[in-house]
Amino acid sequence: MKHDPLLRNLLIAAALALIVAVVWILWDRYAETRMATLPEEGGAPVTQIVTAKLTGTGTLKVAELSGIVQATASDVRGLGWLRSDQVVKMPYSVDYFVDLSKLRGRDLQWDAQSRTLIVDAPDVAPAPPNTDEGRRTLVETKGLFVTRAAAEALSQRTSIRAAAVAQKEASSPERMAQAREMGRRAVARLLAQPLTAAGLGDVRVVVTFPPERGAQAREQWDVSRSPGQVMKDIEARERK
Template sequence: MEPRINTNAPWFRPAIIGFLAICAALLVWLLWSNYTERYAVTEEDNGAAITRLISARMSGVSQLKVAELSGTVQANAEDVRGFGLLKSNQVVKMPYSVGYYVDLSKVGPGDLEWVEGSRTLIVNAPDVAVERANIDESRRSLVRTNGLIVTREAAEQLSQRTSAGAAAKVAREAQSPERLAQAREKARGVVGRTMRLPLDTLGYGDARVVVTFPIERNAQARDAVDLSRRPEDVIRERQQAR
């Protein structure tokens, strides 16, 4: 017979209430911490706001940066208020950068193939990932705002809209087929050099490394290559022969 919890026991109800209270307190603490970090203003004793590092988190990553797209973007925005009487617009130019990464943690033994005849290591890498556009608003080279009367609220809206427009424009460019193709070519060289290191260590310095991406892999191309031996088998034999 399977053991059962006696829900009629005198300790059961207080235990459940205590557990729910702990969960509620934890939720309140998380919400308050998020609010304090993002919205609360840190001030001096005299009430003046100060520049301060609010939070810092260190995390490990396995993504290899393979390319970067950078340049200058121009964005414009309009704001209309006062029943159409107060019109304003803003044009901004600022530098941007976008990184391209390959997550090497996704490359497993099944993604490495060894062709003995040509001494070639084929690396079936994951596709290049595009990071979020980084718009450096602190280095704006142009800010032109026009309007008969530009209220504080209108200025804030214009700033937000130009930032959003710039980020969207850069994201579209960074993810265009042409830019992704360029990033894959850059990634091919970086990943190839990274995967060559263990081959050089094992005495396979003359081996060729071929890096492929999902968009390039198809049944016809794979059938044309001899994939009878895996790299781990070759490495194991090499170590046993020493």
């Protein structure tokens, strides 16, 4: 079957453009992560910003969990003869966000009689934990002979485990419940401001999150009371 020369040329041009784009992306990543940037006069690399990008988001920070995390790690080398263990502590923090960009018109209900705005907000989500490696405290290192490679491996493993422990704590039911209460207040304050500025007077904003909404959520959520009291009543009925 003969191919149209114009079509063939277009396919070749598209393939070449794709190859150039892939090569450029790979080179950009290599330059960002591997190549050291030297000063204009040459010589040793300098401390400087390599890349920077400012991106707008629709997320609202509603809470922050912080504290000290302890992590342990072990390393075995030399056919099991060289074992080393390490225990470290370091500060950590986890931010909680609500992505308000996901709000749609159907997620908002306005009750003119009670002057109440009911908001079915996206759930609160914890961000990846931040562990302060610069302020880590070496609690204990055990081992007959800790090689340099073993020390580097221990440091990496304790960092990974510290982040995992912090993430688990931040995602626990207790912490998520606390973050949702803080998120409820933050979202309510944010959405009440434009309504008040529009001349609607004293407006109440009731914020609900997905775990609190069910088949009877609208019947259970009494806007004449505070959200916190309503949730306590719902939990009390579920325990009976």
